C-alpha cells in the first residue's frame with residue numbers, strides 16, 4: 100500500500116475536507132490556480148504520467164502472483180515460475196524507482212509553488228499603504244503567508260496526484276476483478292458503504308474537535324505572549340489576578356488534553372475499521388472465491404489475484420469519496436492567498452512618475468483636505484478579525500491646510516492633542532494621499548514623484564522611532580547600505596550618540612530593538628536621528644518627543660535635532676520652546692485648520708491661541 104493510501108492519509112483527508120463541505124468551486128479561482136501552476140506544467144505532466152504508471156504497476160503484481168499459483172497447480176515447467184518471479188521482482192524495482200522519482204517531482208512542484216506564492220504575497224504586502232498595517236492583525240497576516248500557502252501547495256503534491264492515480268488504480272482494479280469474477284467483485288464491494296457512511300460522520304466530529312483544540316491553543320498562546328511580555332507581566336504583578344489567570348489557563352489546557360485523547364481514540368477506531376472492513380472483504384473473497392475454485396468455476400490463481408487486488412480497493416475508494424472536499428479545502432487556501440493578492444494598494448507610484456528635481460527643496464501644502472481611508476478601502480475583514488469591515492469613511496481631519504516651507508527653513512507645528520499635526524507630517528512622506536488639494540516638494544506634487552526619490556528626499560524621525568531587532572550597524576545602514584564605519588561614527592557623533600555606543604561591549608554590533616539592548620528614550624531618539632543624518636535627506640520631518648528627559652539627555656537630543664535641521668527644509672512637530680523660538684515660522688493647528696501663523700514674539704504679542712498654548716505648554720520651559 101502506498102503512502103498516499105495508508106489509512107492515516109485517508110483519515111487525514113477525510114478530516115481536512117470536512118470544513119469546506121458546503122463551499123462551491125469558483126471558476127475564476129480555478130483559472131488563477133492554473134495560472135500559478137503553469138510555470139510547473141512540464142514537471143506536472145511527467146508527475147501525472149508517472150502516477151498513472153505506478154497505478155498500472157500496482158495491478159500487474161497481483162496478476163503475476165495469480166499466474167504463479169496457476170503455474171504451480173497446473174504443473175507447468177519450473178522455468179515459467181522462475182520467469183514470473185523475475186517479472187515480479189522487476190515490477191517491484193521499477194515501482195520503487197518510480198516512487199522515488201515521483202516524490203522528487205512532487206516536492207519540486209510543491210516547494211516551487213510555495214516559493215511562488217510566498218514571494219508574491221510578501222512583495223504585495225510590502226506595497227500596501229500604512230493604513231493597511233494600522234488595521235491588520237500581524238498574526239493573521241503571517242499565518243496567511245505560512246499556513247494557507249502550504250495548504251495551497253498540498254493541492255498539487257497530494258490531492259491532484261491522489262485523485263489521478265486513485266481513479267486509474269480503481270478503474271484498473273475493478274476491471275481486472277470483474278473480468279475474473281463479477282460475482283465476487285460485487286459482493287466484496289457491498290461492504291464498502293458500511294464503512295464509508297460512519298467514516299464521513301466521524302470525519303466531521305474529528306474536524307470539529309481539532310478546530311476547538313486549535314482555538315484553545317491560539318488563546319493560550321495569545322495569553323502567554325500578552326502576559327509574558329515585560330509590559331504585560333508588570334501589569335499582572337501590579338493589578339492582575341494571577342490565580343484566576345492560572346485557573347483559566349489550566350481549564351483550556353485541560354480541554355486540549357481531553358480533546359487529544361478523544362481524537363486519538365477516534366483515529367484508532369477509524370484506522371481499525373478500515374483495516375477490519377478490508378479484512379472482512381478478504382475473508383469473503385477467500386470463502387466465495389475458494390468455493391467457486393473448488394466447484395471448478397475459477398482457477399486457484401484467480402482467487403489469489405482477487406484477494407491481492409481487493410486490498411488495493413478500499414483506500415482509493417475512501418479517498419475518492421472525499422475528493423470533492425479535499426479539492427475544496429485546497430481551493431479555499433488558494434482563495435485566502437488570492438484575497439491578499441487582490442487588495443489593490445491605495446497608494447501607488449503613477450505610471451510615468453518622475454524623480455523630484457535636485458537642489459534645495461521647498462515644501463508646500465496647497466489647500467489640503469484629508470480624511471483617513473475607511474477600513475473597506477484598505478484592509479480585509481479576515482485580517483482584522485472582524486466579521487464585517489467598517490465601511491464608514493473617516494471624517495475629514497484636515498480642512499484646507501495651506502503653507503509653504505522655503506528651502507532651508509524650519510517651520511514648527513504646534514497645537515493641542517488631536518489637532519492634526521501628525522497627519523500633516525504623514526502626508527509629506529506620502530504615507531497617505533490627500534483627499535483634495537496637493538502636497539508639493541520643489542514644486543512637484545508628491546503623487547507625481549517616484550517612491551525612490553521620495554525616500555531619498557524626505558527623512559522622518561517619529562517619537563517612538565522604530566528600531567529593528569538587529570545590530571546598531573544594521574539599523575543604521577538600512578538607509579545607506581554602502582556606508583563606511585567612518586560615516587557611521589560621524590553620524591553617531593553628530594547625533595550625540597558616539598560615547599554611548601563606544602561604551603557598549605559590542606559597539607556597533609550590539610543588538611538593539613524589540614528585545615535587544617535597552618536604550619533609554621532619549622538614546623533611542625538620537626539613534627534614529629543618526630540614521631536620518633546618515634540618509635542626509637533634503638527635507639526632514641521631526642516629531643519631538645513629548646516625554647520629559649533629564650537635562651543632559653534633553654541637551655543632547657536638542658543638539659542632535661539641531662544637526663538634523665541644519666541646512667535642510669524642516670517641518671517640526673514641536674514640543675520644545677527652544678525649537679519653536681528658533682523656527683522661521685510657527686503654524687498653530689487646531690481642529691484640522693491653521694488658525695495662526697507667524698514668529699514667536701509676534702504671535703505672543705497678538706494674544707491669540709498661540710499665547711494660550713504658550714501659557715499651558717511652554718511657559719514652564721522658560722529658564
Ligand SMILES: Nc1ncnc2c1ncn2[C@@H]1O[C@H](COP(=O)(O)OP(=O)(O)OP(=O)(O)O)[C@@H](O)[C@H]1O
Nearest residue numbers: 233471493496514515516517518519520521522523
Ligand atoms: N489612523 C487613523 N485613522 C483614523 N483617524 C485617525 C488616525 N490617526 C489619527 N486620526 C484622527 O485624526 C485626528 C488628528 O490626529 P493627529 O494624530 O494628526 O493629531 P496630533 O495633532 O498629531 O495629536 P498628538 O499631538 O496627540 O499626536 C484625530 O482626531 C485622530 O483621532
